[in-house]
Amino acid sequence: MKVSSISSFSKTSQVSLPLHLATISAGFPSPAENYVDRKIDLNEELIKHPAATFFVRVEGDSMMNAGINSNDTLIVDRSLEARSGKIVVALVGGEFTVKRLKKENEKIFLVPENPKYSALEITQEMEFSVWGVVTYAIHSL
Amino acid sequence: MPSTLFKGFALVDCNNFYVSCERLFKPHLKKIPSLVLSNNDGCIIARSKEVKALGIPMGAPLFEYRSLIEKHNVHLFSPNFDLYSDMSDRVMSVLYDFSSEMQVYSIDEAFIPITIESEEDFIRLQKKVLKWTGIPVSIGLGPTKTLAKMANYKAKTNPKSFISLMNSKGRDAILETTQVGDIWGVGKKSAEKLKAHGIYNALQLKKAPKEWVKSKLHLPGLRTLLELEGTPCYCSQVKADPQKSLTYSSTFGSPITSFERLRESVVHYTSKAASKLRSKSRLTQMMSLYLKSRNGSFQRSLSLDFPTNSTPTLIEGALKLLSQMYQNQTYKKAGINFWELSGEKEVQLDFRSTDKPVHTQLMKTLDQINSKYGSNTLFYAGEGTSKPWLSKRELLSNQYTTKLSEILKINI
Numbered sequence: 001m002k003v004s005s006i007s008s009f010s011k012t013s014q015v016s017l018p019l020h021l022a023t024i025s026a027g028f029p030s031p032a033e034n035y036v037d038r039k040i041d042l043n044e045e046l047i048k049h050p051a052a053t054f055f056v057r058v059e060g061d062s063m064m065n066a067g068i069n070s071n072d073t074l075i076v077d078r079s080l081e082a083r084s085g086k087i088v089v090a091l092v093g094g095e096f097t098v099k100r101l102k103k104e105n106e107k108i109f110l111v112p113e114n115p116k117y118s119a120l121e122i123t124q125e126m127e128f129s130v131w132g133v134v135t136y137a138i139h140s141l
Numbered sequence: 142m143p144s145t146l147f148k149g150f151a152l153v154d155c156n157n158f159y160v161s162c163e164r165l166f167k168p169h170l171k172k173i174p175s176l177v178l179s180n181n182d183g184c185i186i187a188r189s190k191e192v193k194a195l196g197i198p199m200g201a202p203l204f205e206y207r208s209l210i211e212k213h214n215v216h217l218f219s220p221n222f223d224l225y226s227d228m229s230d231r232v233m234s235v236l237y238d239f240s241s242e243m244q245v246y247s248i249d250e251a252f253i254p255i256t257i258e259s260e261e262d263f264i265r266l267q268k269k270v271l272k273w274t275g276i277p278v279s280i281g282l283g284p285t286k287t288l289a290k291m292a293n294y295k296a297k298t299n300p301k302s303f304i305s306l307m308n309s310k311g312r313d314a315i316l317e318t319t320q321v322g323d324i325w326g327v328g329k330k331s332a333e334k335l336k337a338h339g340i341y342n343a344l345q346l347k348k349a350p351k352e353w354v355k356s357k358l359h360l361p362g363l364r365t366l367l368e369l370e371g372t373p374c375y376c377s378q379v380k381a382d383p384q385k386s387l388t389y390s391s392t393f394g395s396p397i398t399s400f401e402r403l404r405e406s407v408v409h410y411t412s413k414a415a416s417k418l419r420s421k422s423r424l425t426q427m428m429s430l431y432l433k434s435r436n437g438s439f440q441r442s443l444s445l446d447f448p449t450n451s452t453p454t455l456i457e458g459a460l461k462l463l464s465q466m467y468q469n470q471t472y473k474k475a476g477i478n479f480w481e482l483s484g485e486k487e488v489q490l491d492f493r494s495t496d497k498p499v500h501t502q503l504m505k506t507l508d509q510i511n512s513k514y515g516s517n518t519l520f521y522a523g524e525g526t527s528k529p530w531l532s533k534r535e536l537l538s539n540q541y542t543t544k545l546s547e548i549l550k551i552n553i
Contacts, residue, residue, distance in 0.1 A: 049273065050234070051235050051273055051274060052231075052273035054542060055542075056548060056549045056551055057549070057550045057551070058552075058553045059550065059552050059553070060553040063553055073545070073548070078273050078275065079272065079273045094168050094169035096168075097551065098553045099553070131168075131275075
């Protein structure tokens, strides 16, 4: 029988950076210098409602001025309320889109963030729903 | 849970679960008849409302209904167990937020004990699950699990997907419309026995003499009768339909704080569950690890590349889940669940999707030695496994929630 493989346990879901609690003053080392308390966990910071959070990749430039570039990965939270002014993933006629939601005088608009494109008014006959609220856009530089 | 506060159970069940998971990311299929096939694309394992309306039964072989499917443009999916197990975890965690006493029953069902919660609370929960996870659920309430299950069954055809049998008024009318074969806990054989004696519906069963029911259907039959009357007999976690899932769980003799000891227990429980699976000649496609600590209960699932009952493959899965879930806490209980079971014979049709012959032979030898000299004579020390072959699944959708390269893409 083969010897079992020996592997170390590692948590794969965290992105951690140690957070040093002691301030470093010149000259004298702090007694707490080596004490590292909590680690920064990006999952904890960026994802408040894991059960309701999904990732989406976008292609296109209609939301450029909101800081969303083509090929960005968006963090989408379905638990949040779709308030006016929020950037949302929406469904129009069964098709996905990402736009800023605007509610004005009982009218609903999906507004792009690029002068090349015009806003879309959501009328009664249109099949419309909000799929989730975009909380973060991620792109490498 | 104080017994004075206990009022009954809610059974929360996802509507057309696998199809609903697929439709969340393909909303244009919302009204299109859709179904999900089994691992080798041979049988139908999930159907949308529209497919049910076409009269296509659950478990039917695909080829038998090819022409009907083509005629109505039914959309086919290969089973995306990675997606389904992740979506199940999401639904369960929303339910757990609502009540820490919730009991997972299957991949898409859970019982929630009712104490101080009102009907409105459950209606709000139904809306929350849909908003947070995108999965529509039906909820049935009842003073017992059997009645909660019955209420849930009726809720499936209710416009609000919500039925309460908490009030005894009007309950008998519902019992009368429920056939004995559809009562939770009454299997085919029991249903035939009852029908042979003129008992066709739940109301007739409820009114039948208790001694007679006990003599014909024994203790489980009597318990079902009592539950139909409103007397709870099943309060703690119950094991789900052994045809559809298998569980091995146990409270630790003494609470575990070290990772090594927890790892040992998980390996042990997985071995036990795997040999149970083999003894029933069944294979599993999805598994969950359940851990209960002083801080709460946690469950996490994953899917396997192909149906298996091989201990090393299943241990590998269990340890992967453990490494994702483990936190420095004191653990009281662990459990392994296998969902989406299939028969050994069904899978042999596609040689690519079975375990390597050496695994099967090894398993046979392992089981023989253990049955001759006592179980645990031979046990696993965490053997590594070779990469499994991929199964046939040609109509597979993306792993939208478990693979960054396969997330939903939107043109904006």
